[in-house]
Amino acid sequence: MSNDTVVSLAAPALVPDPLTELLRSGARRLIEAAVSAEFEEYLSAFGHEKLPDVRQRVVRNGHLPERKILTGLGEVDVRVPKARSRSGAPEPFRSSVAPPYVRRCASLDAAIPWLYLHGVSTGQMREAVAALVGEQAARGLSANVVSRLKRSWDEEYRQWCRRRLGDE
Numbered sequence: 001m002s003n004d005t006v007v008s009l010a011a012p013a014l015v016p017d018p019l020t021e022l023l024r025s026g027a028r029r030l031i032e033a034a035v036s037a038e039f040e041e042y043l044s045a046f047g048h049e050k051l052p053d054v055r056q057r058v059v060r061n062g063h064l065p066e067r068k069i070l071t072g073l074g075e076v077d078v079r080v081p082k083a084r085s086r087s088g089a090p091e092p093f094r095s096s097v098a099p100p101y102v103r104r105c106a107s108l109d110a111a112i113p114w115l116y117l118h119g120v121s122t123g124q125m126r127e128a129v130a131a132l133v134g135e136q137a138a139r140g141l142s143a144n145v146v147s148r149l150k151r152s153w154d155e156e157y158r159q160w161c162r163r164r165l166g167d168e
Contacts, residue, residue: 020073027076031069034097039081042093051086058083058091070104072111074134103140108133112146113153122146 039060046058061084068075078098085091094100111132112125120128122143130138 024073035095038095057087058085
């Protein structure tokens, strides 16, 4: 028999929630519709540009690889369409709804400093965010990431303190 009296507590298990899953699927459909409308508007800007053989110069060319964006509802899968120019000139499509390289929505980025200012330590940040949006969604948030963010916030604060009041 062991004399160890330390009891380890298990992390709270995430309970499957049909309402949250419904909201996530609705969010995915809304993002898809918004990106599609944005892409159609992008293509219509090039609608008058034709090649000598009367084909459209800029056309749809499939989708970029699906990626996950962390939102307040958890991870949402996003597919962004690609465009191709038949004349050889690159015509990249940049979505404002799902910009390239964005992995977290702005409201979640704002929640991290709020949690930190309210006493959640850098080591506990991942668990706090996991409790809010799910374990899978918080896997990229480590104490090092929060420390790096804290250094950037500190630098922004120092620049804000040094600014001239008449520069606004």
